[in-house]
Amino acid sequence: MLWGVLWFWIASIGSYDLYRSVLDRHHLMTFELNPLVRTILSWSGGDISLFAGLKTFGTTVTLASLVRFRTYKHMWFILWSLAVAQFLVLFSYCPWHGLLG
Numbered sequence: 001m002l003w004g005v006l007w008f009w010i011a012s013i014g015s016y017d018l019y020r021s022v023l024d025r026h027h028l029m030t031f032e033l034n035p036l037v038r039t040i041l042s043w044s045g046g047d048i049s050l051f052a053g054l055k056t057f058g059t060t061v062t063l064a065s066l067v068r069f070r071t072y073k074h075m076w077f078i079l080w081s082l083a084v085a086q087f088l089v090l091f092s093y094c095p096w097h098g099l100l101g
Contacts, residue, residue, distance in 0.1 A: 006083045007066055013086035014059040020093060021055070022048055033092070 021028055025048040032038050037051060044050040062082070069075060 003070070003079065006079050007063065010066075010079075010082050010086050011059070011063055013090050014055075016093075017089050018052060018055055018059075022052060 024031070028048065029038065029041055029046060032041070040051045040054060041048070066075070066079065066082075072078075
C-alpha cells in the first residue's frame, strides 16, 4: 500500500507543478529555479507548450518505469528519492518558508 501512496504522491505533485507552471506562465522565467526548464522556455521563446509536453512525457515515462521495475532491488530508494524531490517542489510553492525571497 505504501508503494501506491508514494507513486500517487509523485504523480499528484507533478500534476500540481504543471498546473502552476501554466497558471504562472507569464512570470515563469522570472521565478523558475531549474536551469533545464529555463533553457526549454528560452528555446520556445517563453511559450509554455514545449515545456508542458516534455514534462508530461517525462512524468509519464517515470511513473510507468516505476510500475515496470516495481520488483527492482533498489526500487524503494528510487521511490523515496522521487517522493522527497516532489516534496521539495511542493515546498517551493509555500511563501512562508522564506527560501526564495
